[in-house]
Each structure stands twice: as C-alpha cells, then as structure tokens.
Amino acid sequence: MTQNMLNLPSFKIIDMYESESDYRFLVETILPPPTYCPKCGTIANLYKHGKKKQLFFDLPMHAKRVGIYVNRQRYKCKECKETFFENLTDIDINRSVTNRLINWIQEASLEKTFTSVAEEIGVDEKTVRNIFNDYVDELEAQTDFRTPKWLGIDEVHLLKNYNCVITDVENKSVIDILRKRNKDTVISYLSKLQDIDKIELVAMDMWNPYKSAVNTMIPHAKIVIDKFHVVKLANEALEKIRKANRQNVTVKERRQLMRDRYVLLTRSKDLTDFDDQIKLQVWTQNFPLLGQAYELKKQFFDIYEAESINDAYKLYQN
Ligand SMILES: [Zn+2]
Known part of the structure; x- marks a missing residue:
C-alpha cells in the first residue's frame, strides 16, 4: 500500500x-x-x-x-x-528534490512568491529561486531574440510588484518581462541586447528611469511617449480646472456641471448630439477659464492628427 x-x-x-x-x-x-x-x-x-x-x-x-x-x-x-x-x-x-518537484516549482513560482512556495514544500527559499532562475534561463535559451526596430518599455502589475515589460511595438509581441522597473534593471537588460543600434524608436510611458536608461544605452534612439499617457494628462488638467471652477458656481450649477462633465471630456467633433453641443457652448462661454482649458486640450489632441511633423510642431508651439 x-x-x-x-x-x-x-x-x-x-x-x-x-x-x-x-x-x-x-x-x-x-x-x-x-x-x-x-x-x-x-x-x-x-x-x-x-x-x-x-x-x-x-x-x-x-x-x-x-x-x-x-x-x-x-x-x-x-x-x-x-x-x-x-x-x-x-x-x-544538484537541487536535492525529485524531478517532478522541479516542474511543480517552476509552475508554482509563476503565481506565488518564492517564500510561500518554499514554505509549502519544505525546501529553503534559495532553492526555489535557483530552480526558477534555471527555468527562466532555459526558456530564454529557447527564445528567438531579435532586437526590434521599435522597442516598447511598459509595465505590468504582477504579484504586488511593478514589472517592466519589453515589447516589439512593430510586431505587437512581448519580448521579455523584467522583475523590476528601475534604471539599473533596464540598463542591464539593454546592455545584453544584440545590435542595439538597430533600435530607432523607443515607446514608453512617463517613467523617468526608463527615459534615463534609454538615453544612457541607446542615445541615438528617439523616445516616443505613448499617446494614451499623454492625453490622459491633458484630460486630468482639464478636470483640475473644472473642479477648481466649482467654487465660482451655485450649488445647482455645480450639480449640472458634474452631470455635464462628459461633454467637456469628449472632443467637440465627437459630440454628435445637438443638445450636447449646446451644453458645451454654455459651459465654455459662461466660464472663460474652462473654455480656454477646453480649447487648449483640443489643440493638444490635434497634434496627434497632424498630417506632417511640421503641422504637429506648429500646434505644439501654440
Ligand atoms: Zn574506477
């Protein structure tokens, strides 16, 4: 038995x-x-x-x-x-575990911390970490690492940590996931890439360590901030002004402004409903600061629709 x-x-x-x-x-x-x-x-x-x-x-x-x-x-x-x-x-x-436990640790470590995996099976945390690192090396050896022309540096929130995700923007694929997103980690990653000169553009969010790592390792590459992150800031700026404006209005108007905020956050050309267009006009005309902020945001968004670099630059200077 x-x-x-x-x-x-x-x-x-x-x-x-x-x-x-x-x-x-x-x-x-x-x-x-x-x-x-x-x-x-x-x-x-x-x-x-x-x-x-x-x-x-x-x-x-x-x-x-x-x-x-x-x-x-x-x-x-x-x-x-x-x-x-x-x-x-x-x-x-070498690891003092059964072969089948190796496979189990590899899977478990993708979802749990090394400490909790170690606790569950009775080995020390270092053994779990070593087995997982061997596994990562093994996977890396099997992967075809072609340095992309457009590199993306992003992040993902896993296991209560921010991890740095390296992507091939042109081919829409994930190349690697780094455990940390600090400057040293990104520099060390970039230093291992082959043909780093091939990289023309690096897309990222507004996280300074990424920018400074890229400037150090691939100074010739142009940095592009993901549109999503930029327009989010423009929307946030407009929201700040809308909220600041609350002091200047009556309680009734304040409620109305809260209800109508979507017209301010929608681009005027996307406001197809006639009522909405009127609402927008009322708010922007009665509250010039709000109107100005709305206009600035609109111009800012237009940069992304510019037909040429020169048009974009003119809009940017405004
Ligand atoms: Zn012998």
Missing part, C-alpha cells in the same frame, strides 16, 4: 513517518547495480562501500510536505579506488 503512496517506480518504501504537516519516507532504490565505474570506466570491478542517508523533497501530498530519505548505496572501484554513489533516476541531485 505504502508503495503506491510515492508513485516513484525506482524506490521501495522501507519506513514512513507522518506528522500534522509532514510526511517522511525512508526508501531504497530498486534499480539494478551499476555495471561500470563512472570515474575510470572499468567494467564489473565494483563492490559495495556502505550506505548514506540523504534527504530529498518531493511534491506535497494531502496538503503535507513530503521528504524522502534515500538510503543511498555507495560503491568503490577496485581499479581506481574511487568511490561513488548509485544513480537516482527520479531525483535532481
């Missing part, structure tokens, strides 16, 4: 101990003995040279952590006098 509990065909279970939070198994292998010495290659000249108990961790079972003590056979070679341990086919010797 206990044999089935581990479901690892290379081991037979000798003993088992169970506590509230942990399982501990004592096992031995049921693999055939080695036929040659791994140190010198000599065939069939080995003898048994004691056993040693080694601890490896495995997948959690019934919400308990699982540790496997392997009573591991040691051999000595008569030819070269070297000693070595028997092979363990289900174990990753």
Whole structure:
C-alpha cells in the first residue's frame, strides 16, 4: 500500500513517518547495480562501500510536505579506488528534490512568491529561486531574440510588484518581462541586447528611469511617449480646472456641471448630439477659464492628427 503512496517506480518504501504537516519516507532504490565505474570506466570491478542517508523533497501530498530519505548505496572501484554513489533516476541531485518537484516549482513560482512556495514544500527559499532562475534561463535559451526596430518599455502589475515589460511595438509581441522597473534593471537588460543600434524608436510611458536608461544605452534612439499617457494628462488638467471652477458656481450649477462633465471630456467633433453641443457652448462661454482649458486640450489632441511633423510642431508651439 505504502508503495503506491510515492508513485516513484525506482524506490521501495522501507519506513514512513507522518506528522500534522509532514510526511517522511525512508526508501531504497530498486534499480539494478551499476555495471561500470563512472570515474575510470572499468567494467564489473565494483563492490559495495556502505550506505548514506540523504534527504530529498518531493511534491506535497494531502496538503503535507513530503521528504524522502534515500538510503543511498555507495560503491568503490577496485581499479581506481574511487568511490561513488548509485544513480537516482527520479531525483535532481544538484537541487536535492525529485524531478517532478522541479516542474511543480517552476509552475508554482509563476503565481506565488518564492517564500510561500518554499514554505509549502519544505525546501529553503534559495532553492526555489535557483530552480526558477534555471527555468527562466532555459526558456530564454529557447527564445528567438531579435532586437526590434521599435522597442516598447511598459509595465505590468504582477504579484504586488511593478514589472517592466519589453515589447516589439512593430510586431505587437512581448519580448521579455523584467522583475523590476528601475534604471539599473533596464540598463542591464539593454546592455545584453544584440545590435542595439538597430533600435530607432523607443515607446514608453512617463517613467523617468526608463527615459534615463534609454538615453544612457541607446542615445541615438528617439523616445516616443505613448499617446494614451499623454492625453490622459491633458484630460486630468482639464478636470483640475473644472473642479477648481466649482467654487465660482451655485450649488445647482455645480450639480449640472458634474452631470455635464462628459461633454467637456469628449472632443467637440465627437459630440454628435445637438443638445450636447449646446451644453458645451454654455459651459465654455459662461466660464472663460474652462473654455480656454477646453480649447487648449483640443489643440493638444490635434497634434496627434497632424498630417506632417511640421503641422504637429506648429500646434505644439501654440
Ligand atoms: Zn574506477
């Protein structure tokens, strides 16, 4: 019965101990003995040279952590006098965990912190981090890294952290995700890119560390601020003025202004409803400051519709 509990065909279970939070198994292998010495290659000249108990961790079972003590056979070679341990086919010797636990940690680390993954299976946080880093290296080695002509630097909020997302803007694909979004992280990433001279444009939001990293590493590249972030600021500026204007109006007008705010936030050419156009006119004419702010925002938006750089520049100077 206990044999089935581990479901690892290379081991037979000798003993088992169970506590509230942990399982501990004592096992031995049921693999055939080695036929040659791994140190010198000599065939069939080995003898048994004691056993040693080694601890490896495995997948959690019934919400308990699982540790496997392997009573591991040691051999000595008569030819070269070297000693070595028997092979363990289900174990990753370097990380002291089962092979199937490696896969489990890789998946779990995408969703949880290293500390909570470590806590759940009984290994230390460093082991989890190392296994995950190996995994990332493995994935990176499989990825085709072509440096894009238009690089995007963005961010995404994952696991309570801001992560920096590197994209290929032209081909609309994600190239990489960096764990931090500070200047050093971005510089270190950019320094590893091949053919960095190929990058012509870098699109980003208004996060200064990105700008300063790009200026340091690819000074020739033009920086483009995503339109979304720019027009958001223009809308926010208009909202600020609308709110400041509340002191100058009656309670009734204030309520009306709150209800009508959408006409101020919509571009006049998109206000298809005649009533809305009238509302806009009333607000902008009765409150000149609001009218001026609305007009400035409109001109600002027009920059994005300019047919040429020169037109855009003229609008910008206004
Ligand atoms: Zn040997």
